[in-house]
Amino acid sequence: xxxxxxxxxxxAVGSGGSATINIDTPVLIGTIIAVGLQIxxxxxxxxxxxxxxxIATKGLYPAPLPQSILTLTAASADxxxxxxxxxxxxxxxxxxxxxxxxxPIYDQVNLLVENADPDDTVxxxxxxx
Numbered sequence: 001x002x003x004x005x006x007x008x009x010x011x012a013v014g015s016g017g018s019a020t021i022n023i024d025t026p027v028l029i030g031t032i033i034a035v036g037l038q039i040x041x042x043x044x045x046x047x048x049x050x051x052x053x054x055i056a057t058k059g060l061y062p063a064p065l066p067q068s069i070l071t072l073t074a075a076s077a078d079x080x081x082x083x084x085x086x087x088x089x090x091x092x093x094x095x096x097x098x099x100x101x102x103x104p105i106y107d108q109v110n111l112l113v114e115n116a117d118p119d120d121t122v123x124x125x126x127x128x129x
Contacts, residue, residue, distance in 0.1 A: 004028055005036070005125035007109075012116040017048045019116045024058060025109045031102035034127040035070050035081045042119035050074040051116035055109060055124065063107035074115075080127075102129060 004025070012019035035055065041047060052073050059066030070083045084099035111124055 001033065002030070002128045003125055004128050006038070006123040007111060007125075009111050009113050009122045009124070011042070011119040011121055012051070012113050014116075014118065016117050017115060019113075019118045019120065021113045021116075021121075023111050025111070027106070027108055028126060028128065029106050030128040031104045032069060032083065032126050033102045033129050035083060036079075036125035036127065037072075037075070037081065038078045038123040039075055040121045040123065041076065042117055042121075044076075047117035047120070048115070050076040051120050051122070052114045053122060054112040054114070056112075057105055057107040058110055060107055063105065066107075067103065067105075069103055069109065 007025050009021045009023055012021045014020055041049060053075055054071050055069040057063060057066050070081055083103055085103055086094035087098040087100050089095055113122055
């Protein structure tokens with residue numbers, strides 16, 4: 001296994017509670033097993049104390065479509081997350097309560113921070129196989 005990162009979002013820009021920042025990683029190749037986050041709130045006492053984070057692939061060549069990796073709302077705590085895609089039946093429908101291990105990618109990953117306070121940042125690591 002390898003660790004890709006940390007990728008820092010840079011400081012969110014805008015007014016309190018609606019600041020945003022959006023960056024792309026270099027191309028990552030492999031399977032994402034886990035996502036590590038360190039949420040750096042610029043003013044945890046007087047600010048909103050949380051932010052929204054969306055992590056998704058870009059869908060650039062050779063990857064045909066973007067795919068969601070992790071979405072957090074009102075996030076304020078650091079941690080490791082283990083996103084799992086659902087397993088699909090031959091008919092294309094997701095099988096209830098059946099999940100695969102890891103998300104295969106060959107693409108850039110977009111890190112989008114929204115509803116943050118100015119200067120909030122996030123450091124992101126990907127545990128890759």
